Amino acid sequence: MATTEYAARRLDRRRLAGAGGPEILVPGLPQRRAGWIDWVTTTDHKKIGILYLFTTAFFFLVGGVEALLMRIQLGTPDNTFLDPTTYNQLFTLHGTTMIFMVVVPIAAAFGNYLVPLMIGARDMAFPRLNMLSWWLLVMGGVVLYASIFFSAPAAGWTAYAPLSGSTFLPGHGIDAWILSLHLVGLSSVLAAINFIVTIHNMRAPGMSLSRMPLFVWTILIYSYMIVLAISSFAATLAMLLIDRNFHGTFFDPSQNGAPLLWQHLFWFMGHPEVYIMALPGFGMVSEIVPVFARKPIFGYRAIVIATAAIAFLGMLVWAHHMFATPLESPVLGFFMLSSLAIAVPTGIKIFNWIATLWRGNIEFRVPLLFCVGFIAQFVVGGATGVMLAVFPVDWQLTDTYFVVAHMHFVLFGGIFFAIVGGFYYWFPKMSGRMMSEGLGKLSFWVMVLGFNLTFLPQHSAGLSGMPRRVFEYHATGSLHGYNLASTIGSFILALGVLITIANAIVSLRRGRIAGPDPWRANTLEWFTSSPPPEHNFDAIPTVRSLEPMKDIRRRVREREERPAQPAPVAEPAAG
């Protein structure tokens, strides 16, 4: 049904968008359960993807409220809105939530939904493992937030030893944090293994690695990085758990343990984690930009190689978070050079995206706007990243609001904008309806304004001597001005996000019917109906190029122009 639908698109779209179609009865198939039970027990990668999307959106709102509470506290000097302990718990929860429960799993949300569709598969390799991954993520969130009822963790998302030891934070908040990250980490690793197996084994006939969509490439490399980095982090967390509860001394300096060992082990996960968050966003931009520029992606091979290079170098830069600790000069030099080197493949990607836009026929739809916002803001985060990589300069900048500004330019102005662009782009596929362009554009400009007003002044606050993670500051110099601008900006930013959420809710019911391929896109997910049927494709098309949908559209056009020589829309896969 889904395949023939595309050829018959001049028929009534409204009727076709519904489930409809001939009913196929297969004996022995389990009965569908009712309502929400069906959702939480499903093994359909698309439903799991949507579950991931709702879960991460929920955690994003929670983390966002935490951020706004912190911004209220910092809006005026010497404020007493929050007490120090609450403030410390808030930034710990905010960092942990946004990193481990929003940006990493949101890539799994889109990856789950899109990877099988993009590679022409009917599901992920291990559907039940997929369900388990989502459940582990939910449980991780429950464990973390259950801790607010006894004592929430308050050592920052980095949990530096020995502050995170039982001597200084005796409650069980840190233990809950450890257990939560074990669960979420296991969820990520299982999902990553699932992606790796799926991508290597289940691609449509003709889809060689050099014809694989760039989003799938980034999910593949993201998965390999997760397996390497998050597995090692599980061991690191176990060491802290042993220190806290079973008289271990890995990180206890009074027993000749090594607090710096925690920092090395933490950042051995923590920096690859940055690229784990960034790569899928890069992949989304690489999919969206060519569609709206009406031009193939410029330098496909270079982008793939750059992605792999970023992943490789990304595993070798961790100690640039530790430049101010007692490290030997050669160590400082090595980590500066590796961190500078990573700017090259990242720059290559940015140049390739702009070259894709160059000489295009650019349609300013909302997904493209967010991708452009991503490029423009991410390049600023990249430039400040180079400044932080130079260790003598980092000695002034590290652990200040400059770093806070840098990482939010990369993660929010960069990656999150790309993710919102991806959301606007794939929403029609997931829901069958278009989102409002007007509200989308409004949301974009409000977010751009709010984002820059929030985070640009934070660079200056850091340069003026404001360390990060402080619950109060005194009104010296321009600090009050910077922080007030930041607080006002954060609420504008929140408004921009709410407009997109409202847009999604309204469009879910009232949006224009999308049809299978509303953007005239390039990749296979647009070959099937919107939303796709449970089995994705009636017939899997053979892939002959990087842009299979362009080929299919061309052949449909040829057939419409010459009805005497009917050409098949797609050839069913052998077997």
Add this chain to the structure above:
Amino acid sequence: MASRLALTLALAGLALAVAAVLATVAGADAITPEAGPTKNAVDTDTLYKIIFYTGLAVVALVWGVLFYSLFRFRARRWRTAPQIFGNASLELGWTLGASAIVVAIAIVTFIMLDGIKNPQRSGPSALAAARSQNAVLDQPPPSGGSKPLHVTVSGQQYIWRYQYPNGAVSFQQMVVPKDTTVLLDIKANDVAHSWWIPKLGPKADAIPGYTNHTWFKATATGTFAGQCAEFCGSGHAVMSAKVTVVEPSEYTSWVDTQKKLVQQAQQEVLKQRKQIQSQG
């Protein structure tokens, strides 16, 4: 058409706003680190500016090409985009270009590193006491300077403690002589802290079980404020530090007084302890 015009205007407005903001804050030292009367802080500031303006040029170039192509190649009904898949020499070119920029940054950094990392000699008007130490050790003083002053800095929740060569200690406020190289041994007693006086130069993490090092040589008197930069617990935000730079003679009398005060306090404690012991 109207929406495109609006977009163009919005982009131009944004560019103007960014330029205006940059121009305003550049004058107010809002986009560069604090630089006070020490060579390493000034050198750090210089190195920062070199890299900052390089980065600004790259960002401006990327934004320029990005916004130009968005405007120039906006959708037109009569236009079809050429199907270009890449250009090997162009791609090689910008790869080499980007590499050249980061190599240049690395070279400049290593050239400037010496002035930031390696302590200078004390100036000619430095602390005499530090010079006399050389006489005691029967060594000729190094030409044009004298031995540096060693201060041990210990971080603990939520106060900084300083120990001077003569055994004197002080808390929160450090007093040092002008024109004298001050070498800091940074330690921590409980959790990790970070020593940072923005105007005096680099920060150095204080990690329990390790000794970190940094230095400064202030060429002007005055008081310079800073605070702990590594999150260390609920009082992290109030763990402040102050460095007061005074004339060498003033330092000598201060540190002697401080030592006497410490001794007095110790004797007081001893007396009280004896009293308590004799009573109980």
